[in-house]
Amino acid sequence: xxxxxxxxxxxxxxxxxxxxxxxxxxxxxxxPPYNLQLGGGLTRPDQSHVAGVDDDWDKFDSFDAYDxxxxxxxxxxxxxxxxxxxxxxxxxxxxxxxxxAILQDQGFWIQNDVIxxxxxxxxxxxxxxxxxxxxxxxxxxxxxxxxxxxxYDALKVFNDDKQMRSDWMIPLCTGGERLKDxxxxxxxxxxxxxxxxxxxxxxxxxxxDTVLDPFSGTGTTAAAAKRLGRNYVGIxxxxxxxxxxxxxxxxxxPIEGAVLETEKSKKSLxxxxxxxxxxxxWLKPGDRLFSPQRRYQARIRVDGSLTTxxxxxxxxxxxxxxxxxxxxxxxxxxxxxxxxxxxxxxxLLRRRxxxxxxxx
Amino acid sequence: xxxxxxxxxxxxxxxxxxxxxxxxxxxxxxxPPYNLQLGGGLTRPDQSHVAGVDDDWDKFDSFDAYDxxxxxxxxxxxxxxxxxxxxxxxxxxxxxxxxxAILQDQGFWIQNDVIxxxxxxxxxxxxxxxxxxxxxxxxxxxxxxxxxxxxYDALKVFNDDKQMRSDWMIPLCTGGERLKDxxxxxxxxxxxxxxxxxxxxxxxxxxxDTVLDPFSGTGTTAAAAKRLGRNYVGIxxxxxxxxxxxxxxxxxxPIEGAVLETEKSKKSLxxxxxxxxxxxxWLKPGDRLFSPQRRYQARIRVDGSLTTxxxxxxxxxxxxxxxxxxxxxxxxxxxxxxxxxxxxxxxLLRRRxxxxxxxx
DNA sequence: TACTTGTCTGAATCCGAAG
DNA sequence: ACTTCGGATTCAGACAAGT
Numbered sequence: 143x144x145x146x147x148x149x150x151x152x153x154x155x156x157x158x159x160x161x162x163x164x165x166x167x168x169x170x171x172x173x174p175p176y177n178l179q180l181g182g183g184l185t186r187p188d189q190s191h192v193a194g195v196d197d198d199w200d201k202f203d204s205f206d207a208y209d210x211x212x213x214x215x216x217x218x219x220x221x222x223x224x225x226x227x228x229x230x231x232x233x234x235x236x237x238x239x240x241x242x243a244i245l246q247d248q249g250f251w252i253q254n255d256v257i258x259x260x261x262x263x264x265x266x267x268x269x270x271x272x273x274x275x276x277x278x279x280x281x282x283x284x285x286x287x288x289x290x291x292x293x294y295d296a297l298k299v300f301n302d303d304k305q306m307r308s309d310w311m312i313p314l315c316t317g318g319e320r321l322k323d324x325x326x327x328x329x330x331x332x333x334x335x336x337x338x339x340x341x342x343x344x345x346x347x348x349x350x351d352t353v354l355d356p357f358s359g360t361g362t363t364a365a366a367a368k369r370l371g372r373n374y375v376g377i378x379x380x381x382x383x384x385x386x387x388x389x390x391x392x393x394x395x396p397i398e399g400a401v402l403e404t405e406k407s408k409k410s411l412x413x414x415x416x417x418x419x420x421x422x423x424w425l426k427p428g429d430r431l432f433s434p435q436r437r438y439q440a441r442i443r444v445d446g447s448l449t450t451x452x453x454x455x456x457x458x459x460x461x462x463x464x465x466x467x468x469x470x471x472x473x474x475x476x477x478x479x480x481x482x483x484x485x486x487x488x489x490l491l492r493r494r495x496x497x498x499x500x501x502x
Numbered sequence: 503x504x505x506x507x508x509x510x511x512x513x514x515x516x517x518x519x520x521x522x523x524x525x526x527x528x529x530x531x532x533x534p535p536y537n538l539q540l541g542g543g544l545t546r547p548d549q550s551h552v553a554g555v556d557d558d559w560d561k562f563d564s565f566d567a568y569d570x571x572x573x574x575x576x577x578x579x580x581x582x583x584x585x586x587x588x589x590x591x592x593x594x595x596x597x598x599x600x601x602x603a604i605l606q607d608q609g610f611w612i613q614n615d616v617i618x619x620x621x622x623x624x625x626x627x628x629x630x631x632x633x634x635x636x637x638x639x640x641x642x643x644x645x646x647x648x649x650x651x652x653x654y655d656a657l658k659v660f661n662d663d664k665q666m667r668s669d670w671m672i673p674l675c676t677g678g679e680r681l682k683d684x685x686x687x688x689x690x691x692x693x694x695x696x697x698x699x700x701x702x703x704x705x706x707x708x709x710x711d712t713v714l715d716p717f718s719g720t721g722t723t724a725a726a727a728k729r730l731g732r733n734y735v736g737i738x739x740x741x742x743x744x745x746x747x748x749x750x751x752x753x754x755x756p757i758e759g760a761v762l763e764t765e766k767s768k769k770s771l772x773x774x775x776x777x778x779x780x781x782x783x784w785l786k787p788g789d790r791l792f793s794p795q796r797r798y799q800a801r802i803r804v805d806g807s808l809t810t811x812x813x814x815x816x817x818x819x820x821x822x823x824x825x826x827x828x829x830x831x832x833x834x835x836x837x838x839x840x841x842x843x844x845x846x847x848x849x850l851l852r853r854r855x856x857x858x859x860x861x862x
Numbered sequence: 863t864a865c866t867t868g869t870c871t872g873a874a875t876c877c878g879a880a881g
Numbered sequence: 882a883c884t885t886c887g888g889a890t891t892c893a894g895a896c897a898a899g900t
Contacts, residue, residue, distance in 0.1 A: 622894055691873065
């Protein structure tokens with residue numbers, strides 16, 4: 143069976159999931175029912191009613207019932223995921239511990255738990271607890287062996303050149319982004335901000351990937367996916383939500399072209415063998431290379447290996463050897479001498495070579 | 503049997519716990535083994551060795567073994583707790599989901615999960631995941647019926663008259679606070695900051711209460727308890743840790759409430775990454791930014807990087823590149839165009855973002 | 863004394879493509 | 882599935898040493 147993409151499917155989550163083909167999606171994002179147990183409704187100090195989560199879909203008779211349900215939909219997601227796929231699940235303390243333990247039991251391999259810090263959370267009206275100002279997301283690979291997509295460099299640029307932390311400060315979904323029903327009331331009790339989903343998808347998918355959301359709700363995952371040039375598959379039981387999300391999706395213009403590209407890792411650049419610098423004349427056999435502060439030196443041989451006279455090997459091997467280190471990046475360790483006798487890392491020559499050859 | 507107070511007892515945690523009387527302590531704070539399952543060695547980019555947790559006490563054969571251990575010590579804690587007592591457990595994604603689920607299964611009633619945001623966490627040296635910048639604490643009453651102590655007003659004063667949130671920014675335990683062995687190395691691999699424990703005890707105990715820590719380690723819980731006029735009972739297996747913690751406790755002078763004011767949480771201006779301006783819609787992918795006098799221009803990509811078409815990078819790196827400067831503050835160098843085609847530095851948007859988010 | 867520079871370290875599931 | 886090997890990879894803060 144072929145997976146139909148860019149649709150929101152109507153029906154029971156586990157039922158629909160069971161009909162999707164094996165190993166067909168790159169990422170699952172799930173915002174399952176929270177199993178909230180709000181005894182008797184919550185009121186503000188002024189006695190007004192807080193519109194909490196009291197929908198039928200959020201009722202479970204026991205932890206066992208919730209665990210069984212969780213086990214079932216996660217197992218189906220696991221089957222549907224590609225082997226190098228990953229899953230995100232968001233939850234609160236009511237359910238996330240159970241979800242996390244079941245994920246681990248099923249063989250998913252947690253990469254990070256990520257904390258969504260709400261910049262504008264609802265106050266705790268009774269003053270009996272801390273203001274519940276965060277939710278927890280779990281990011282896990284299908285297995286320990288999964289090579290999950292992780293756009294480290296893109297997230298680092300996003301975060302002002304510092305690696306992205308596991309805590310994300312993001313505002314609640316409010317204002318114009320929040321979908322309303324005919325009465326102007328919020329259409330869904332737990333609509334997530336699209337910015338949260340955008341960050342998830344930027345971090346752990348590539349353009350053209352397929353993202354499955356088994357609890358699609360108002361279609362936030364699908365919206366973020368469409369906007370970022372990813373394919374989506376949504377499953378949702380409630381026809382009202384489906385109607386709303388389809389209208390929402392229709393209005394979204396995908397980001398296209400060069401601006402959809404993200405910062406690439408250095409590892410993804412084409413490899414330049416050291417010997418290429420010899421062939422193109424940037425360096426010559428017999429030239430001397432120096433470690434920082436000229437502590438060690440070595441000569442270049444015709445095949446692109448270095449030699450100290452007694453020991454020889456690749457720029458990396460020899461760099462590691464002279465430092466007695468387990469490993470070494472020869473490109474940044476070894477320096478050449480320019481006509482003014484200044485030292486510069488040979489990585490500079492590699493960069494120039496790449497520019498000249500259009501390899502960036 | 504009478505509970506002996508203000509002692510650190512030597513022995514196996516479950517064994518000692520089993521000999522403590524029923525309903526005798528007001529609070530349990532537990533920092534159990536995390537079951538980290540670390541792989542081989544880890545080195546920093548400068549090749550130095552990272553001292554990971556490789557102690558035997560953190561090794562378990564399987565999740566089942568860990569669950570059994572967790573179940574046992576929690577059940578004993580439950581018995582020893584007074585009916586209106588409460589428990590805190592700290593952990594990371596390696597173990598906290600299992601702990602949380604077992605707590606719920608045993609009838610504990612979660613009040614909050616609290617996130618310890620580390621202001622100075624260790625980086626992810628290999629660029630493979632998000633920087634693991636937090637740990638999770640679970641605060642739970644002995645049962646749904648427990649009337650847990652919660653010093654709402656004290657916490658509010660502590661937090662500049664705003665409700666204390668469920669995320670706490672606190673530095674790691676370093677410097678002079680970190681206990682050292684004879685060689686000057688850290689005495690314990692996972693010593694917690696005393697400020698974390700102080701906040702826990704201020705929030706959920708009263709002076710004169712008794713606090714039990716079944717994994718006492720270097721005695722941080724006991725130290726905070728003594729300082730704040732609470733009684734402590736510690737259990738620890740390792741005699742070296744016990745010796746250290748007894749010396750530590752001897753040196754502690756209990757302090758009075760008024761002095762606590764000086765312990766108020768230090769606030770720092772939260773960093774606003776450039777990407778946040780995209781997420782919140784102040785800028786959009788594809789928008790153009792200009793250098794002063796429009797000499798250069800660049801387009802914004804989805805990840806918050808800029809591109810000239812041939813070269814791309816962060817606002818800072820691309821600013822430096824076009825000016826051929828070694829460094830550049832992209833926030834003041836790059837300008838956006840308002841509807842009247844006037845240029846203003848993007849730093850202005852950052853200031854507005856801070857104001858709107860209440861981050862000043 | 864004040865400031866700069868360099869070194870060290872912290873609960874970490876920390877590489878990946880090619881052969 | 883195994884090994885080999887090229888070469889990429891870090892942030893905040895405490896402290897010491899140098900200027």
